[in-house]
Amino acid sequence: MSTYDVTVIGSGPGGYVAAIRCAQLGLKTAIIEKYNTLGGTCLNVGCIPSKALLDSSHHYHDAIHHFEKHGIDAKEVKINFKQMIDRKGEVVAQTSGGINYLMDKNNIDVYTGLGSFKDATHINITSNDEVNTIESKHTIIATGSKPSSLPFIKIDKKRIITSTEALSLSEIPKHMIVIGGGVIGLELGQVYSRLGAEVSVIEYMPTIIPTMDSMLSKELQKSLKKQGMKFYTSHKVNGVSVNGNEVTVTADDKKGNPVEFKGDYCLVSVGRKPYTDGLGLENVGVKVTERGQIETDAHLKTNISNIYAIGDVIKGAMLAHKAEEEGSMVAEIIAGQKPHIDYNLIPGVVYTWPEVASVGKTEEQLKEEGVKYKTGSFPMRALGRARASMDIDGQVKVLAHAETDEILGMHMIGARAADMIAEAVIAMEFRASSEDVARSSHAHPTYTEAIKEACLAVDGRAIHS
Incomplete structure (x- = not known):
């Protein structure tokens, strides 16, 4: 042995x-x-x-x-x-x-x-x-x-699928219905939306990516809608059925009225x-x-x-x-x-485009905890690098303690946000203030200049907005 x-x-x-x-x-x-x-x-x-x-x-x-x-x-x-x-x-x-x-x-x-x-x-x-x-x-x-499911949904792995099957389809769906507006549903939904599928995202909560800062949810939904994806938030799914190659999803809208969606694939992405x-x-x-x-x-x-x-x-x-x-x-x-x-410093990322990344406390959490804070934000469209690459959607938001100026959270959506969030993690690991980051030189032109500008904006000093 x-x-x-x-x-x-x-x-x-x-x-x-x-x-x-x-x-x-x-x-x-x-x-x-x-x-x-x-x-x-x-x-x-x-x-x-x-x-x-x-x-x-x-x-x-x-x-x-x-x-x-x-x-x-x-x-x-x-x-x-x-x-x-x-x-x-x-x-x-x-x-x-x-x-x-x-x-x-x-x-x-x-x-x-x-x-x-x-x-x-x-x-x-x-x-x-x-x-x-x-x-x-x-x-x-x-x-x-x-992958998790809902009690009344039977995953057949053919028309009603999880993320596993969605990664190996033999055809591009005509209409993919996505149940769940979290990370997995949005990423795979965007894949097939780009390839020509109609994509409808049904989310139980009032917002997509509901655990992240509300700014990120609003900005991402706005950007994905421009790309053709459709969103139905505050919708409670109550049934999924298959008839041949057609999938029918039934739900109640935010007012409790019954609604119906028909497609050829249904991706169930309600967590793991x-x-x-x-x-x-x-x-x-x-x-x-x-x-x-x-x-x-x-x-x-x-x-x-x-x-x-x-x-x-x-x-x-x-x-x-x-x-x-x-x-x-x-x-x-x-x-x-x-x-x-430090679990507070484990970043979360959504790899859509624009990318979404977040670390630390959200603004909603700080309000709930009664922490006094100040905020600064900077739009990606104000960056020369973003205009050069035509990636102008999104912004960076910094939350800092009202008295000590220590960075408590940083939330960003934009090109390469998944890579940019590392700067925020390191800054917060060493308990940097927004002033510390604002006074650190950032190469020009880069996407990370938005972090510096957002930190400057905490005290109303942003240069380019």
């Missing part, structure tokens, strides 16, 4: 990062993955393939809408949808291969099969009806999440739920909440002293980079170090 210091169950961003960090710290490490490829949801059916399709569809959208303005005459631009899907697969395969390389480089033993607890220190690995048992001093659960099936948690007594999340303490330890859990299976935002931070933290805790994570 093989024996390890640490075994990680699940090879997504949290799991494989935890395994690498454990190995770096001198711990004999194994990782168990039930599927044949490493990388979990993020790499195989989430972050990476969706970004590949977002980029491909963005190129096409630019070619038919913007190239002429740039002086590029590209006649008869056509979509080779199969090639687009094939390229996505190539990106996934290359990235997965990279994780295999990292496992080899760090001398991590990889097991393929379903990992389940026999007891607190022994794990069964089932593959092709064969069971292999290993012994592990510590175990990190990193099994991630899977922790995935712990088959782990055998009951065999060791690991506690799970009513929402299916594994209970952990501040050090991400479960109620069983040698078992930890990270990522989507525990509380908090379901974000790949959150899982990565937690994976590193647990590895270092097991090794006797004292790391920490």
Whole structure:
């Protein structure tokens, strides 16, 4: 029987990062993955393939809408949808291969099969009806999440689909109905909208991306509507049915009146739920909440002293980079170090175009908490760089403490916001004031000048607006 210091169950961003960090710290490490490829949801059916399709569809959208303005005459631009899907697969395969390389480089033993607890220190690995048992001093659960649905919706994976199926369709929908105006629904909705599909987004809440700052919701919806997407907020879906190739979605509008939507595909994107099936948690007594999340303490330890859990299976935002931070933290805790994570400084991103990014407190949260604050904002259209690239939608908003001027939150929508948010995270990690950022030189012309200008605007000093 093989024996390890640490075994990680699940090879997504949290799991494989935890395994690498454990190995770096001198711990004999194994990782168990039930599927044949490493990388979990993020790499195989989430972050990476969706970004590949977002980029491909963005190129096409630019070619038919913007190239002429740039002086590029590209006649008869056509979509080779199969090639687009094939390229996505190539990106996934290359990235997965990279994780295999990292496992080899760090001398991590990889097991393929379903990992389940026999007891607190022994794990069964089932593959092709064969069971292999290993012994592990510590175990990190990193099994991630899977798409949620609504009780009355039957996902047939053909016409009523989740994000997994939406990444590998054989045709471009004529009319895709998206249930859920969150990150996943908006990203995939924009992919198919760019490719020519009619896209209708039905959201239960009054706003899309409802957990983010209201400014971002308003700006994003305005921009996506200009691109042709339709939105039905404050709508409660109560039925989804299929008749041949036609999907019918019934809902009640904000006034309670019944409405009906008909399309050829329905994407159900109402969130994700922790995935712990088959782990055998009951065999060791690991506690799970009513929402299916594994209970952990501040050090991400479960109620069983040698078992930890990270990522989507525990509380908090379901974000790949959150899982990565937690994976590193647990590895270092097991090794006797004292790391920490400031969850307030885990950024959230929506990879539509314009991109949306946010970190820290929203304006709504500060009001609710009674924190005195001041705000500054700056429109992207006032930037020379934005005008040069024709990406003028969006703005940056900074929230700073009214007395200390410490930055409490930063929210941005615009070109490359997903990359720009790192500046906000670093500034807030070191408890910078808006004055600190305002007095830091930013290269011209760049999109990040909007951050400097928004910080200047906190005290009414913006130069270019």
